[in-house]
Amino acid sequence: MHSVKVGSFAILISKQLAVTRSSSRAQYYVPLICEQIASICVNLRRTTTTSSQPVVIRIPRRMQEQIENIKQMQSKKFDRLPTAKPGRLLIKSKNPQQNQSVAYTLGKFEQPVLTSKGWKRNEALGDYFTINSTQSAPPFMGKQEGVGDDRASPLKTFDCFNISPELVESLQSQKIIHPTTVQMQTIPKILKGRNVLCAAETGSGKTLAYLLPIIHKLQAEKQEEQITDSVRKIHAVVVIPSRELAEQVASVARSIGQRFGLVVKVAGGGRGVGNIKAAFSHGQPDVLVATPGALLKALWKRFVSLSELNFLVIDEADTMFDVSFAGMLENILSHAQVASRLSETVGLTRKAQLIVVGATFPRGVGEVLSKVTDLGSMVTVKSQMLHYIMPHVKQTFLRVKGADKILELHQALKKAEQEHKGVLVFCNSASTVNWLGYLLDEMGVGHMRLQGEMPGAMREGIFRNFQRGNVDVLICTDIASRGLDTQRVGLVVNYDFPESHTDYIHRAGRVGRAGGAGGGEVLSFVTHPWDVELVQRIETAARRRMPLPGMESEIQKPSHKTDLKINEQKVH
Template structure:
């Protein structure tokens, strides 16, 4: 960890690890005092390559043999579809998960952000659907929903559906989405012709669909016959109690990343103690630095409330900073397509709430700014995980503004976890790797 000049005595080398019971001297120890404004410290990255990159991928850069998706017994049409989008080598989580999904196991996959979890479940799903499809399954009005993918936001639903459509294209399989913010009439239109093979939905929209469009007989026996895949980057305590309500825990094969709930070792993370009134100036400076000295790239600026997103957007307008805004209180028609335009590079700065922190592909993002410090370690992990993703830029950074005393308490726990090289406190769960 590195600190500013006047507290350089607290600097520690990247390789130094504090013992489990040793009480470290923290850079942020005095941050509840007003005189600490302007102080900062940085958790420097100790790796240049993400931990979910496999050893075979690293070796491939040295012209050695490597594992490809052919080794996972994925059909050639899917391998070719991946080749067209320049995905050649499976990540660690894909190597571990895909074979087990293909064998029909119920799966709980708990792996760090950006490790390629979407393909871990979509590839074997599409591979199975194409292998089992029969001609009579696709006559007019005869389709049935074979796969349901449930995700937390409309933006993630559209992203997962886009990946699914790419994989399904060679086989004529149909993917559709239903997202929040839409009325029953819109949802009925989605199912007017026939049901998709793969439905990607948000929870609220799914409830509307179940009660207004999907025949009850199609969901009867779902718990007993369906294969259950639970996938995520954070699994705090209580997950087991929830899963027990829908399945036998003994039937679930757990795949748990070694870096689950850890700070990302390949991403530089800086914490700045700053007055609330000065945050806008610090943000503007960070954005200028990104564009003029670091070669440009995407920036995600996270706020805790929709009102802050709107206010900050107006302030950046006055400063001449081009940006887009994304928050949950926007009407569905306004919100639609905003994140996609950011992904495509139409705008480099996106001001958002946590709806943009879960699962979304942000491979072009080079800087994440926590304008408001996140309210929990879970939120911090997801926000920070928007950089350093599979296939993304390799020099991503996270900058967090620390203003309130309750922010300092979370920062100190993060700093201790970094020095001890342990998972973040309060993120322990009953999930244990059974592989």
């Protein structure tokens, strides 16, 4: 009876060894199995007191050799059990088991373990994860090739474009020495007269990428033609969605074009027709920066003409081609003669170069532009990191109850105050901006508020005070998330989580900008179930090192059905 039990157990042991010897866990299971064999042997010896012959237990020799080999292997490696490799973390979670190191790469069919997976349940309140910065310099600042070896070469300067030396000196006086990657790619194409679509991440220097070649070409023509104020015509128009952005772009244009005598003016909304007319009372500017509504009013009142336009720039394309602006933009484009090929941008009868700039693009871009130019004539400049989670900015997501957000915000502001950082606090509505401002007043936190229901002149003054450092905390809506220069900002707080990937990209893009100091941080409060869904897509993109889903980066050609609709409208 004993021999049957032992034989059966030996068969079981051999089967388990066959399964586990190819497994990385064999070194843990085999000693346990050996202990079980020894235990049975002891019990058998104790139960054989009435038998005159000893019980013989035979274990196959090959099994004995396998056991001995694995035991020896275990004795050598027991002190260094397989653990995660030390190093920097890409994702740091409250639960260390959900961390992901920078060195780890997910397989194509491997499903990431998301920290935010169960965040729709109340049990997840207080959970958090951080997407750490993996590099110190912004990816759009370019690289110094061969750093640390004999192949090292210095970063290029603006002299490489063969532009006016005075223009380079003007940039150097503002401590702008090295062009960014998007500027290296875009400026030569505009100088050659090409229509350009520039798609690059926020803060990568897109404004200077189009202003610099435009001002270079205008000052060269001005020297040749000796234009006087009485015959000056508008040669460049920049269409931009808000008055704050228009003032900012105009300021950059003036700073680099003032020594050439170029006149730059702004036509912004919110001031009425009288103020728009006053902008042209002393003659036409060389460069006009305008919001769509103000430019249309100026065209209707014949304050301006776009007949001799050399450059037409559409900045912040994701907003300008949205349904709220698309109709006005089509009307503006119909007043300008846009070139459809390179040969049309030179000579006395030349047409306007079209430059479209943005960090994201809605689906209707191709349908609008195809009505005024050949889409095949447009050269696309696209950043390699477009729509990726910014690798030089630390981004933290905190699952929190709505009632606790004000306390978390107060703690974040206290920390930022100690580090002397400028802070942008984003809300989804003007009413939340005002309500949050009252609470911070009661807490004694100095701040300013910026939202779309304020008069244009007031908004302009508030943002200028923030840029100058008169106040460190600005509570705002998404009106401050598009294109505004926020180099002094070190912390962005999403008090209300943004409603789309596009909004998140633009808000997070207020830190880590070209010319800014350091990468900065983004802190996001996650409250609602629909917030969680968006966070899960962001976390998945970060863990897979993939761009955010559903973002447009190309001009999509209109479909055949769209062409038929356009032709039918023309017939009727």
